[in-house]
Amino acid sequence: xxxxxxxxxxxxxxxxxxxxxxTATLPIASNFPLPKKLYIPxxxxxxxxxxxxxxxxxxxxxGQLLAHSQxxxxxxxxxxxxxxxxxxxxxxxxxxxxxxxxTIVLETDGKEEWMAVHPVDDPFQLxxxxxSLRVGAAGIVGLGGATFPTAVKLNMGRENHIDTLIINGxxxxxxxxxxxxxxxERAEMIIDGVRLMLYGMETESAVVxxxxxxxxxxLAMQAAAESFAQINVIQIPTRYPMGWDRQLIRFxxxxxxxxxxxxxxxxxxxxxxxxxxxxxxxxxHGQPLLSRVITVAGGAVQRPTNIEVPFxxxxxxxxxxxxxxxxxxxRIIMGGPMMGDSLPHSGLPTVKATSGILALTxxxxxxxxxxxxxxxAGCVSVCPAGLRPLDMANNIRINQLDxxxxxxxxxxxxxxxxxxICPSNIPLVQYFKYASGEIVARxxxxxxxxxxxxxxxxxxxxxxxxxxxxxxxxxxxIAAKAERERLKAEQEALV
Amino acid sequence: MIAHxxxxxxxxxxxxxxxxxxxxxxxxxxxxxTAFGLFCFGWPAINLFVITVLSAVVFEALCVRxxxxxVKPAIMDGSAVLTGWLxxxxxxxxxxxxxxxxxxxxAIILGKQVYxxxxxxxxxxxxxxxxxxxxxxxxxxxxxxxxxxLFFSHSPGWVESWHITFSGLENSDATTGATTLGFIKTEFSxxxxxxxxxxxxxxxxxxxxxxxxxxxETSTLLLGLGGLWLIRQKIIQWQIPVSLLLTVAxxxxxxxxxDNQHYVSPLLYLNSGAMMCVAxxxxxxxxxxxxxxxGQLVFGAGCGLLIFVIRTWGAYPEGAGFAVLLMxxxxxxxxxxIRPRIYGRDRKGKPLEIPKS
Numbered sequence: 001x002x003x004x005x006x007x008x009x010x011x012x013x014x015x016x017x018x019x020x021x022x023t024a025t026l027p028i029a030s031n032f033p034l035p036k037k038l039y040i041p042x043x044x045x046x047x048x049x050x051x052x053x054x055x056x057x058x059x060x061x062x063g064q065l066l067a068h069s070q071x072x073x074x075x076x077x078x079x080x081x082x083x084x085x086x087x088x089x090x091x092x093x094x095x096x097x098x099x100x101x102x103t104i105v106l107e108t109d110g111k112e113e114w115m116a117v118h119p120v121d122d123p124f125q126l127x128x129x130x131x132s133l134r135v136g137a138a139g140i141v142g143l144g145g146a147t148f149p150t151a152v153k154l155n156m157g158r159e160n161h162i163d164t165l166i167i168n169g170x171x172x173x174x175x176x177x178x179x180x181x182x183x184x185e186r187a188e189m190i191i192d193g194v195r196l197m198l199y200g201m202e203t204e205s206a207v208v209x210x211x212x213x214x215x216x217x218x219l220a221m222q223a224a225a226e227s228f229a230q231i232n233v234i235q236i237p238t239r240y241p242m243g244w245d246r247q248l249i250r251f252x253x254x255x256x257x258x259x260x261x262x263x264x265x266x267x268x269x270x271x272x273x274x275x276x277x278x279x280x281x282x283x284x285h286g287q288p289l290l291s292r293v294i295t296v297a298g299g300a301v302q303r304p305t306n307i308e309v310p311f312x313x314x315x316x317x318x319x320x321x322x323x324x325x326x327x328x329x330x331r332i333i334m335g336g337p338m339m340g341d342s343l344p345h346s347g348l349p350t351v352k353a354t355s356g357i358l359a360l361t362x363x364x365x366x367x368x369x370x371x372x373x374x375x376x377a378g379c380v381s382v383c384p385a386g387l388r389p390l391d392m393a394n395n396i397r398i399n400q401l402d403x404x405x406x407x408x409x410x411x412x413x414x415x416x417x418x419x420x421i422c423p424s425n426i427p428l429v430q431y432f433k434y435a436s437g438e439i440v441a442r443x444x445x446x447x448x449x450x451x452x453x454x455x456x457x458x459x460x461x462x463x464x465x466x467x468x469x470x471x472x473x474x475x476x477x478i479a480a481k482a483e484r485e486r487l488k489a490e491q492e493a494l495v
Numbered sequence: 496m497i498a499h500x501x502x503x504x505x506x507x508x509x510x511x512x513x514x515x516x517x518x519x520x521x522x523x524x525x526x527x528x529t530a531f532g533l534f535c536f537g538w539p540a541i542n543l544f545v546i547t548v549l550s551a552v553v554f555e556a557l558c559v560r561x562x563x564x565x566v567k568p569a570i571m572d573g574s575a576v577l578t579g580w581l582x583x584x585x586x587x588x589x590x591x592x593x594x595x596x597x598x599x600x601x602a603i604i605l606g607k608q609v610y611x612x613x614x615x616x617x618x619x620x621x622x623x624x625x626x627x628x629x630x631x632x633x634x635x636x637x638x639x640x641x642x643x644x645l646f647f648s649h650s651p652g653w654v655e656s657w658h659i660t661f662s663g664l665e666n667s668d669a670t671t672g673a674t675t676l677g678f679i680k681t682e683f684s685x686x687x688x689x690x691x692x693x694x695x696x697x698x699x700x701x702x703x704x705x706x707x708x709x710x711x712e713t714s715t716l717l718l719g720l721g722g723l724w725l726i727r728q729k730i731i732q733w734q735i736p737v738s739l740l741l742t743v744a745x746x747x748x749x750x751x752x753x754d755n756q757h758y759v760s761p762l763l764y765l766n767s768g769a770m771m772c773v774a775x776x777x778x779x780x781x782x783x784x785x786x787x788x789x790g791q792l793v794f795g796a797g798c799g800l801l802i803f804v805i806r807t808w809g810a811y812p813e814g815a816g817f818a819v820l821l822m823x824x825x826x827x828x829x830x831x832x833i834r835p836r837i838y839g840r841d842r843k844g845k846p847l848e849i850p851k852s
Contacts, residue, residue, distance in 0.1 A: 011838070016508055096504075174508065246838060258847035259839035265849055337507040358507075366509030371572060372614040374514055377786030381732075386835040388786065408837050408844075416506035423512045424614075429504045 009251045012384040013239040014417050016174045016338065018213060022304045023297050024177035028185060029307045032321055038080055038106040038312030039091050039349040040066065045141040046148045047073035049102060058085050061115040063288050066104050069136070075149045076139045078288040079106060080310035082113035094315075094334055094348040096341045103349070106312065117286035123196055128158060131200030131283060138282035139289045139352075144168055144243065144272030145335060147353045150279065153269060157201035160264040165203050166252055167194055169210040169217065169273045170236060170243030173336025176356045178293040179273050181306045183210065183217035186277055187224035193276030194231055196283050201269065205230045207252050208273070213238040240338060241415040245270045247384050259411060274355075294318070294354055299361035300328040309350055315357050316346040330362040337364075338416040371424040379418035379428060385411050389418035389428045396435045401442075404435055412436075514613075518573030520730045522580060524721035525711070525776065528768065529584060531704055532711035536588035537645045538656030540710050544583045546660070547595035551579025554600050558608035574613050578602050581621040581776065584711030585769075585816075586628075589640040589671070592660050594632065598624040618823045619783045626816040638664065638671050639707040674707050675767075679759065680812040688756040693763075701766050712769040722775025734791035735784060735798075736774040740765060742799025750807070758807065773802070773815040783823040790826075790833040797822045 043049035050067035054060060060079040067077040086107045090100035120126065126134075136151030157165070167190075171179040183190060194206050208225065210218045212235040225231040236242055236251060246257050249268050257263045263270060274292060281287045290310055297304040302323035309318065315332065326346075333340040334354055350357070379389035387408045395403040409432060418428040533540050555575035556566050569575070582598050605627075606620030607613070629636045643650035651659055664670065673681065675696060682692040700706050704714025712718070725731045747761035764770060778784060778798050785794050798818045805814025836842050 014510065016506075016510070250838075255850070256847060257839055258849055259837070260846050261839075261849060331503075331507060333507055337505065339505045340507065341505075342503050342507065360507060365507055367513070368503075369568075371514050371568070372612060374517070374574075374614045374781050375786055376517065376781040378512075380786045380835065381788070383835075384838065386837040388830075388834065390786065391830075411837050411839070414504065416504070419504075420506035420508065421510050421512070423510075423514050423517055425509070425513075427503065429506070433504050 009254065010237065010239060010242070010247065011386065012382045012417060013241060013247075014382050014420050015239055016420060019175045019297065020177045020180065020213070023175075023295050023306055024180045024214070024216075026181075026305050028181050028293055029305050029321075032307045032309065032318075034081055034108055034110060034112070034310070035313050035317050036108060037086070037314075038083075038108060038310060039314065040077055040080065040104045040106060040312035041091075041093055041349060041351055042067050042077060042102045042104065043093075044077065044147065044311065044351040044353065045075040046146065047071065047075070050074060050077045052088050052104060054085050054088075054104070056085050056088055059083070060085060060106070061113050063115045063117065063290060065288075066106075069139075069149075073149055073152055075141050076137065076288075077104070077311075078139055078290055080290040080312055081106070081108045082111050083108040092348055094343060094351055094354065096343065098344045098348060104312075119286050120283055123283045124199055126283075128200050128202050131196060132158070135200065135279055135282055138278070138287070140275060140278045140282055141289075141352050142272055143274035143278060143292060143352065143355070145339070145353055145355055146245075150271065150275055153264075153271070154197065154200045156262065156264045157203060157269045161267065162201055162203045162264055162269045163205070163267045164253055164269075165194070165198055165201065165206040166245075166248060166268060166270040167206055167208040167273055167276055168243055168245065168248055168270055169208055169214070169221065170248060171214070172211060172238070172240040172243040173338050173340075173356070174240075175297045175358055176295045176336050177297075178295045178306050178355055180214045180217045182277060182293050183214070183273055184220050187217075187220040189280045190273050190276045191221065191224040191228065191231060192284065193278070193280035194225075195228060196279050197271060197276060198230060200279075203269070205232065207231075208233040209236045209248055209252055210234070211236055211238040211242055241384055241413075241417065244384060244413060244415060246413075289352065292352065292354070294350060295356035296322045296324075296359075297356065298329075298333075298358040299364045300324050300326075300330075300359035309354075311351055312349045314346070315343070315348055315350060318350070318357055319346055319359065324359050328361050329359045330365055331358075331360050333358040333360060338420065339414060366419070367425050368427070370426055373422075373424055373426060376423060378421040378423065382417040382421045384415060384417065385413055387412060389432075392435075393426060393428050393431045396431045401435050401439055404432075405439065409435055409439075514572045514574070517730055518577050520728055521577055521725065521776070522573070524725045524728075524730075525580060525584065526721075528704070528714050528717035528721055528772075529580070529711040531714050531717055532584065532588065532709075533645075535642050535644050535704065535713065536640055536710060537643050537647075537650045538653050539640070539651060539659040540588040542656055542660040543586060543588065543590055543592065543595050544580075544710065546592050547583035547586065547599050548576055548579035550596045551575045551582070551599040551603050554603035555608070558604060559612070562608075562612070564612075569613070572613065575603060578607065578620045582624050584772065585621065585625045585709045587636060587638055587640065588710040589638065589659055589664060590635050591663050594628060594635055598628050601627050614782050616782055617826075618820050619777060619780050622777060622816045622819045622823075626820060629811075629816070637677065638667060639674050639677070640671050641707060642705055643670065672707055674812070675701065675763070676806065676812040683757070689759065690756070696763070698762070698766055701763075701768075704768055708768060712772045714768045715766050715771055718768050718771035718775065722771060725775060725779075731775065731779040732788065732791060734788050735779045735795040738792045738795030739774045739778055739799040739802075740770070742796045743770065743803050746800065746803040764803075764806075769813060769815060770802075773798070773819065777815070778819055778822070783819075783826060785826050785829040785833065787830070787833055787835055790829045793829055793833065794822055794826065797825065 048070045052067045062082045064079045069076045084107050087105040091103035092098040093101035132151045132154045140150040141147040222233045225233050278289050294309045332343045392404045392407045412432045559569040602620035602624035606623040607616045610616040702715045744761040747764045750758035751760045801818030
């Protein structure tokens with residue numbers, strides 16, 4: 001029985017109501033008006049924030065470098081349109097807290113004036129290293145939501161001799177259809193991007209995996225890949241979280257990525273279809289990453305659709321374009337409804353990680369009235385990571401964070417399956433995120449108290465040393481005085 | 496611009512499932528067998544059923560009130576009704592009113608609320624109450640009414656039923672008898688052999704439930720169907736019922752083949768409403784059973800083993816309650832040792848090794 005479980009390639013998961021049909025059948029909107037102002041955060045990726053290279057008041061062209069990458073893991077940021085830099089300052093970030101983050105504000109002039117670009121006629125004449133460099137310079141990051149700099153991943157692929165490149169077209173989150181539309185409309189370009197990635201990583205073959213609820217995208221991609229034997233387009237079962245990289249790797253290759261390792265260490269690298277498209281643009285046309293396709297959907301949206309949006313566009317502009325009735329919004333979500341974060345308001349910019357913006361009504365949301373856990377074990381059976389969310393949550397509730405870590409808290413991927421299935425409406429992922437944050441805070445506090453203790457000890461030792469020194473000086477002084485008096489007495493005696 | 500949302504991580508959407516819905520589904524699955532039982536044993540059974548369920552709700556409300564929590568949500572989740580219902584099903588159908596009240600009190604107060612309420616209890620409340628009643632009131636708990644359906648001429652009428660429920664049964668020999676398992680046990684003690692003992696046994700009547708037994712536990716057919724429906728509805732998993740029934744059948748089969756004069760056939764064991772009730776409705780209680788599939792297999796097999804052992808060699812003809820309680824106490828242990836393997840780790844929790852290629 002146990003070996004049978006081991007062989008099964010999909011573990012856990014749920015099938016939520018898809019809500020994709022509303023947007024998956026419509027073409028990507030091309031008539032989205034260019035916003036007057038773009039708010040471009042300097043950190044739209046994993047790693048160090050980019051460092052601005054422009055000054056306030058400077059005029060910039062579309063595609064011009066605004067901020068260069070810093071350090072090994074980082075990504076540059078480019079001007080999504082032409083215009084004037086209004087400000088470089090802290091503005092609210094697209095994050096549940098909306099805390100300020102360093103942001104460039106660009107006032108667009110509506111001319112869409114491009115900088116000089118350098119298309120490459122035959123990229124396969126470039127060296128693989130050159131492909132990585134160009135991808136890095138174009139500011140491309142993983143567009144599936146992880147936003148890890150793609151160039152770094154290509155380099156790791158080359159160094160680790162990857163044998164399989166997996167292109168993630170699962171798009172397993174409900175509501176979202178941006179990858180679906182991209183595959184339907186721009187299949188050739190994506191496949192070209194895949195070929196360029198293969199070349200850049202010196203990898204032999206690629207597998208494009210698409211959930212079987214997207215037959216149109218599958219057919220388009222299959223047709224586009226037909227003449228390239230090294231690219232295999234497959235359909236995979238529709239089951240959230242199929243697009244979790246490690247679930248997909250296990251399904252496609254049968255291999256499991258060990259905890260603490262990168263997938264490249266077992267010879268597999270995974271990229272999103274949107275990333276492949278961006279690579280195509282960067283290499284063939286010399287265009288940096290300036291925009292992406294975003295799904296705008298949810299019950300409060302009158303005209304849900306996919307839009308190609310320049311980075312820095314405020315969510316409120318997307319809402320007014322799609323006819324969102326703000327009265328009906330119960331929650332704004334960036335990303336999908338399973339893993340996405342809820343945002344406090346719509347005055348926040350879209351970034352490279354934004355695959356979707358959802359405006360959900362109260363009736364679409366999960367009930368938040370928390371009831372006692374009845375140990376139904378639904379969360380155990382849906383957990384793709386093999387955890388026991390109920391036990392973790394119980395320990396977190398009584399502040400036994402160490403036990404929660406022993407139970408596997410750090411292996412939680414926050415996929416939300418447990419919260420989704422829980423009949424008692426327990427916000428399990430919220431518990432886990434709280435606990436993870438709290439553990440970091442406690443470690444920092446402990447570190448701080450250790451440092452303080454060390455400083456106090458050092459000070460005490462120093463004071464002790466000084467006191468000792470003073471005592472010795474005093475003794476020496478008394479001895480010297482006595483000596484002087486003795487000498488004086490001797491002299492007097494001589495006299 | 497709106498700013499009225501409290502920050503919250505996913506999942507923002509949820510499955511169409513709730514505690515009360517789960518409880519309702521279980522009640523729905525119990526309904527045919529219960530209705531049939533109430534029909535078979537008539538008005539006294541209906542009285543007992545109503546009294547037991549109502550008192551379970553009252554005790555729940557009292558306890559929740561004492562703890563200073565909201566009474567309405569606790570009652571509305573349906574767990575107290577279900578506990579009372581399950582308990583009533585396992586009681587002798589013509590038991591006096593106070594058996595139902597005391598039983599519900601034991602189940603709700605001692606079985607559930609002292610542990611901290613719903614989801615916290617170690618033992619199955621209904622079984623805890625049933626076993627406590629059986630030990631405390633052996634006469635009342637082993638007086639099994641004959642099948643005397645509603646509206647039949649020899650069955651007690653509405654007025655007579657109040658008499659049975661509130662002032663006890665008179666002249667009980669005429670209207671009561673032993674259950675099949677109880678009868679076998681007594682006959683064994685008089686050195687009779689099985690073929691002789693079972694000459695009046697009808698497999699068919701036991702299958703549909705036209706036999707002496709607990710209020711709602713007579714019908715193999717209806718309880719089995721209810722259980723299968725629950726599995727189909729994904730309210731319960733197949734692991735516990737299958738491993739429990741298989742274990743009983745296997746053990747009974749082995750012993751029956753070895754000595755069919757003294758060991759009851761596995762078919763007789765399986766063709767029992769009580770066995771179906773335990774396998775599908777009692778042992779599968781979420782709160783008191785393990786939460787991994789492998790753990791549930793172990794749990795079910797353990798229940799099956801204990802049921803067989805108690806029935807065959809123990810002092811009681813029916814051992815399901817004891818078996819379930821014993822395995823309930825082993826549940827934390829099972830959950831501690833049988834854990835799912837975490838992705839990217841081996842069974843011991845160490846990271847997997849990178850395969851050498």
